[in-house]
Amino acid sequence: MSLTISRTMVDAILEQSRAEYPDECCGVILGPIGRDTPQRLKPMINAAHSPTFYEFDPKDLLALYREVDDKDEEIVVIYHSHTETEARPSRTDIAYAGEPGAHYVLVSTRKEIAPATEFRSFRIIDGVVTEEEVSITE
């Protein structure tokens, strides 16, 4: 298990995370069905507007799934930022994880590690978290 993702997308997610600080940012990367290839970055609004919680607005969520269906795509990556803590899934993240096929990406821009950042990817299936390797293509 691993995630292969372009440097451009990694940078865009980190930039979004900084722009929306102190709130958590979130979004998805879509790709053609069955290819496990993240191709189309789609930042989403954090309807919770919170530094400790994120949630897609229910209307945006439905629109997203319709769009994905219409374009024969799937949600390859679901990402969000942790602004003050490590980039690994919290109990809340695990409780909510509802896409067994997706890579759950977490980024952290917490001050202790600045200017470095963390960008990590996990599978969350039936409450079991498995970290996977991230290959960034230039």
Place this chain on the structure above:
Amino acid sequence: MTIEVRIPTILRPYTKDQKSVEAAGTTLSALISDLDSQYAGLGERLLENGALRRFINIYINDEDVRFLGGLETPLKDGDSVTILPAVAGGSTQAF
């Protein structure tokens, strides 16, 4: 009376991998009972102590049922119901 219900990936193990199933009921609550009688265990994934689970969104004809009448929302022939897992989380450990 037949209502089309779209099932998200995470719940498809209950519906033998079908993306869409048919069920009947004059309210959302009755529809969920019918779904559970056809696909054992599905009801429990949607409800907790008789209320809609926080992690699940249900839409009737594109409207979130939380903004309609919740579980008591009436249904009519031809309505379409979509079930989606909420996409949410966060660094808070308060769970």
